[in-house]
Amino acid sequence: MNTHTPTTPFGRRSLRLAHVATQVVASSRPPEKVVHKWKIFHAICTARPRLGVSERSLSVLNALLTFHPETALTGEGDLVVFPSNHQLSLRAHGMPASTLRRHLAVLVDAGLLIRRDSPNGKRYARKGQGGEIELAFGFDLSPLVVCSEKFEKMAAEIEAEARALKLARERVTLCRRDIAKMIATGIEEGVPTRREGRGPADWQEVHQAFRSIVATIPRTATRAELEAIADELSQLADDILSLLENHVKAANMSASESHTERHLQNSKPDSLVDLEPSLPEGKAAGAEPKPQPSRFAEGSYPLGMVLSACPDIIDYAKGGISNWRDFLATAAIVRSMLGISPSAWEEAQTVMGETQAAIVVGCILQRGDAIRSAGGYLRGLTRKAEAGEFSLGPILMAQINSRLQEKRTA
Structure with missing residues (x-):
């Protein structure tokens, strides 16, 4: 039928x-x-x-x-x-x-x-x-x-795009880490940034160029956007590496004791380059001030919470950040990159305490181009802290929530 x-x-x-x-x-x-x-x-x-x-x-x-x-x-x-x-x-x-x-x-x-x-x-x-x-x-x-072949082809294309996106993200992450650590090395070792009158005037300019590229990364970046940013970061990383390599070659060519002695002196953490006006006469220009008694409880926030709010500071750590000592040492490097003068840094440590001041520096770094003058911003927070009008907790929570929102929309 x-x-x-x-x-x-x-x-x-x-x-x-x-x-x-x-x-x-x-x-x-x-x-x-x-x-x-x-x-x-x-x-x-x-x-x-x-x-x-x-x-x-x-x-x-x-x-x-x-x-x-x-x-x-x-x-x-x-x-x-x-x-x-x-x-x-x-x-x-x-x-x-x-x-x-x-x-x-x-x-x-x-x-x-x-x-x-x-x-x-x-x-x-x-x-x-x-x-x-x-x-x-x-x-x-x-x-x-x-339509099985059509569905399988779609799936393969989406998986390939996902792999390419993952590779682009990995490339951006690696470039960011390399650039941050090379800038830190350049500052600590006193590497000059100008070659025959060319190049940036100082490491602060290099760092600003780096942060300006990082600030362009969208919350929900496409593969094409990430690849373009990765190319920029890759070029900047190559330029910085060239500066370091040239400095090493020049140092190897010179066998004088005076040059060797200067190189050893410049490698000390206390000789970080000043990026704001120098301290008043009588204080060492690059010396980090000794912390004074704080108005705030030291270590009142867990390190994991701080790193969750300010993950970018990890890029500047030599061997990662596993304790507060690592965090404080890294913050000392970052404050110089941000252009925060030793006097502003000393004042913040005196009022807030060494740990709290270091956390604030990490927050300033995380906010990037949203803060035009890191030194002025830190001084403003120090004034509020003196008046009892400053609380670090809401700042940390706001940045953690912002990062969670970025992950949800990614």
Whole structure:
């Protein structure tokens, strides 16, 4: 007996040309073709952004696939599944019927399913005298077989893009770490930045150029944006490395004791370059002041919390930051890069305490170009601290929340 294959949806649902196109594609299903239903489902999950379906819609598709008894979907077999809404809802983790209908419509519109509606809209199968199914009314899985290559190609492209994005992020991270540590080395070792009248005037300019590039990184950067930023950082890293290499070569060529002695003196942490006006007469220009009794409790915030709020300071640490001693030593380097004068630094340490002042420096570094004058900003906070109007906790929490928001939107 010849049977008519239903092509229009039941009730008020309208037939769209996209539905007809899906039916045309499904009718060309090669009988010899076989696909693994869970492998193609995995590919569809990966390609989900391009298909315009949500995770909940895919959970409905997953439930529908469980009603097909075989793992293999073939080109010659009957691929219509006909569960009731109650059965389908149970396998979709108790999804309400109204929500279920909405996601089924999404799957049909996306070309993943074909409706085979019965005259009364119910889903069932008509069997022959031998018990075999002659005609089934429900959802046809044929598009999954016919379009399997398309779904797999989409999935491969998305995975390749994700890998490329990950590599770009890794490249940016590595360049940032290299540049930060090379700048710190240049300052500590007293490496000149000018060669034959060319190049930046001092390491503060180098650091500002570095931070200006980092500030352009969007919260949700695309691969193309990250690759362009990585190229800029890579070029800057090469330029800084060239400065350091030239300095090493010049030092090796000169065997004089005086040059060696100067090199050793410049390698001391206390000889950091001053980037703001020098201290009053009688104080060593590059000497870090000894901390005075603080108005705040030292170490009142966990180091992990501080590093979560100010992760950029880790880039400048020689061997990472595993304790407060590492943090304080790194903050001393960063304050010089930011252009904070020894006098402003001494005053902040006196009022806030050594640890609190170092945390503030980490916060200033994290905010980047949002603060035009790091030294002036620190002095302003010091004045507030003297008046009892400054609290570090809200600043740390604001930066932690900002980073969490960036991760959620990435």
